[in-house]
Amino acid sequence: MAxxxxxxxxxxxxxxxxxxxPSFSQQxxxxxxxxLPVSKDASTLQYLTTIKQRTPLVPISLVLDxxxxxxxxxCDQNYVSSTYRRARCGSAxxxxxxxxxxxxxxxxPRPGCNNNTCGVSPDNTVTRTATGGEVAxxxxxxxxxxxxxxxRNVSAPNFVFSCAPTSLSEGLASGVVGMAGLGRTRIAxxxxxxxxxxxxxxxxxxxxxxxxxxxxxESPYVFLPNVDASQLLSFTTLFSEPSAEYFIGVKSIQIGDxxxxxxxxxxSIDSQGVGGTKISTVNPYTVLEDSIYKAVTEAFINQSxxxxxxxxxxxxxxxxxxxxxxxxxxxxxxxxxxxxxVLERNVTWSIFGANSMVEVNQDVYCLGFVNGGNNPRTxxxxxxxxxxxxxxxxxxxxxxxxxxxxxxxxxxxxxxxxSTSVA
Numbered sequence: 001m002a003x004x005x006x007x008x009x010x011x012x013x014x015x016x017x018x019x020x021x022p023s024f025s026q027q028x029x030x031x032x033x034x035x036l037p038v039s040k041d042a043s044t045l046q047y048l049t050t051i052k053q054r055t056p057l058v059p060i061s062l063v064l065d066x067x068x069x070x071x072x073x074x075c076d077q078n079y080v081s082s083t084y085r086r087a088r089c090g091s092a093x094x095x096x097x098x099x100x101x102x103x104x105x106x107x108x109p110r111p112g113c114n115n116n117t118c119g120v121s122p123d124n125t126v127t128r129t130a131t132g133g134e135v136a137x138x139x140x141x142x143x144x145x146x147x148x149x150x151x152r153n154v155s156a157p158n159f160v161f162s163c164a165p166t167s168l169s170e171g172l173a174s175g176v177v178g179m180a181g182l183g184r185t186r187i188a189x190x191x192x193x194x195x196x197x198x199x200x201x202x203x204x205x206x207x208x209x210x211x212x213x214x215x216x217x218e219s220p221y222v223f224l225p226n227v228d229a230s231q232l233l234s235f236t237t238l239f240s241e242p243s244a245e246y247f248i249g250v251k252s253i254q255i256g257d258x259x260x261x262x263x264x265x266x267x268s269i270d271s272q273g274v275g276g277t278k279i280s281t282v283n284p285y286t287v288l289e290d291s292i293y294k295a296v297t298e299a300f301i302n303q304s305x306x307x308x309x310x311x312x313x314x315x316x317x318x319x320x321x322x323x324x325x326x327x328x329x330x331x332x333x334x335x336x337x338x339x340x341x342v343l344e345r346n347v348t349w350s351i352f353g354a355n356s357m358v359e360v361n362q363d364v365y366c367l368g369f370v371n372g373g374n375n376p377r378t379x380x381x382x383x384x385x386x387x388x389x390x391x392x393x394x395x396x397x398x399x400x401x402x403x404x405x406x407x408x409x410x411x412x413x414x415x416x417x418x419s420t421s422v423a
Contacts, residue, residue, distance in 0.1 A: 031144035031154050031197055033217030036180075037419070038064060040209055040384075041173040045284035046126065047207055047384060048173060049180055049214065052141040052153075054081035061176045064214070065125055066205065066281040067245030068181025070097070070188050071140075072122035072133060075112030075163035077177070085158070086114040087135035093160050094118035096186050097135045111136065112163030122164040124179065125282045127171035133162040142193075147220035147228075149422040156196045160187045182214070182394075183244030190216060190396060201396035204230075206407075206414035207281070207388045213417045221391060223407065223416040229391040232410065233402035236343040239269065239276070240399060248401055249344035250277045250380060253292075255299040256337045262295055266379040275379050277341075279392070279401075283383035285317070285358075287372040292379060296339070300367060303337040318358065318366035327365060331408050333357060334365055352406050355386045389413050 036049045047064040053073070060073065073079070087093035089102035099118035107113055112134050123130035140159035144151040169176060181188045182203065194201040199217040206212050206221070206229065215221050219230030239247040250267050253260040266289055269276035288296060297320045301311070304322060312321040328335040333354025341349040358368040368385045391414070393402035407413055 029144075029152065029154065031151065031217070032199060033145050033147060033215055033219075034142050034154070034193055034197070035145035035150055035216075035417075036142060036214040038205075038207060038212035038214060040207070040212075044126075044173045045384065046173045046176075047212070047281050048176065051180070053138055053159075054079070055083040055139055057139070057141055060178065061173075062178050062180040063126065063172050063176055064205075064281050065179045065181050065183075066279060067183045067243065068125060068179050068188065069123070069183055069185050069244050070120070070181045071159070071161035071178065072164045072168070072181070073161060073178035074166050074169050075110075075134070075136075076166045079111040079163070081111070081138055083157070084111050084136060084138045086117045087137065087160070089116050089118050091118070093137060094135055097160060097162070098185070099135055105134075112165070120162050122162045122168060122179075124168050124171060129168065129170075131165060131168050133164040133168075136161060136163055143421070145215065146422070147215070147218075148222045149418050149420055151422055154197070156192060159192060159196075181244075184240060184246070184396060185244050188244065190394070193217070202393065204391055204393040204402075205281070205387070206391045206417070207384060208414040209388060210415050211417075211419075212388075212414040219393075221393075222418075223412045223414070224418055225412065225416075227407070227410050227412045227416075229404050229407065229410075229412075230393065230402075232391070232404040232407075233393060234347045234349075234404075235400050235402050236345050236347050236349075238394065238396075238399045238401045243273070245278050245280070246394060246401070247276050247278045250341050251344065252342045253296060254340040254342060254348075255296070256303050258299055258303065260295050260299045262292055266292060274377055277380040277382065278378050279382045279387070281384055281387070283381050284385060285368045285370050285383040286386050287370050287376070287381040287383060289372050289376055289379040290374045293369065293371040296369065297367065300337055300339070307335075307337075309336065312364045315360045315364060315366055317370050318360070318368065319371065320369075321360070321364050321366040324359075324363055324365055327353075327357075331411075332406055333408070334359075336365075349403060350405065351386055354406055354408060355388060355390070358385065 104115040105113035122133040332352040339351040
């Protein structure tokens with residue numbers, strides 16, 4: 001007998017197929033997967049992607065937000081589309097969006113301002129601000145993929161998103177008009193794409209300091225020279241609480257062969273949703289609660305000293321820095337102590353020098369972790385620098401995270417997806 005969760009998703013899929021993609025059944029081509037390009041903005045360290053939206057289609061630049069609730073777009077500036085449709089109060093789109101109210105707009109009707117329309121609260125997770133926004137739908141076009149190359153463009157004709165005012169884009173990279181949410185909601189990218197194109201609620205991200213990719217749907221995920229990173233994965237549990245974000249269970253932290261002494265209660269999520277470990281693409285570096293930060297950095301400093309690696313002056317935003325004099329270069333980055341996160345299912349996420357260290361100049365490396373202070377909501381936030389050149393696969397149906405080792409060990413990188421289209 002099907003579980004209640006399975007029945008719930010079947011009902012949800014039927015609903016979203018009915019209202020999000022009524023014309024997809026008329027398309028002759030059914031993709032098995034989709035791919036989005038990712039770049040890293042040098043000034044803000046934000047990861048950016050581009051999709052096409054509206055009629056006629058317009059390329060729009062978005063900040064990639066792994067735990068984001070949904071797509072939100074600035075509708076105040078030059079939003080023109082013949083296929084824009086507001087979500088009427090009480091509609092299926094409002095239900096899918098878990099809308100928090102309905103209302104009217106007292107200026108001339110336009111995208112983002114209409115009467116009898118439901119609203120949500122789009123948030124800028126970089127600046128930690130939020131506002132009200134109209135729920136709407138419009139055409140979204142992205143590229144399909146066979147896992148080796150991008151393929152032909154495909155469209156989700158009625159993709160649900162939220163409008164937002166221009167002010168919400170403050171703090172985002174130049175040219176960006178919104179954020180692409182990949183979180184655990186019914187209108188985030190993974191669920192809408194899966195339902196529209198009838199593939200599994202599964203996606204993978206592969207970031208780098210230059211170019212990367214996001215895949216939606218099934219593997220393979222192939223990087224030059226013919227490395228299928230989906231075959232390199234270890235798996236751990238994804239926790240669905242306490243939000244749309246992605247949490248994993250860190251049981252302990254080891255540096256080299258030393259277990260770091262920690263207050264282990266901080267590693268669990270309490271009844272108020274406080275604690276635990278989440279993965280973030282909007283934090284450029286890993287953030288640790290104060291006592292965890294002090295314990296980790298002390299152990300790292302001690303083990304570095306045993307290798308004759310000497311301290312250097314701090315360089316903001318980093319406290320712990322080292323002279324590069326005695327740090328050798330290896331295929332996996334600077335030869336420094338390895339930081340191991342011991343996870344649920346007794347698997348280990350090893351953070352090698354390429355992900356732990358930041359080269360601030362030719363003479364100094366800094367440990368790319370920052371102090372999150374006392375009593376943060378989340379004890380450990382694994383940030384972008386620690387995710388680069390590692391494939392992460394998020395399987396929403398099975399609540400499982402797959403992660404590869406650093407791809408440098410296989411002589412490839414996340415920038416090595418072949419972007420030559422085969423369409």
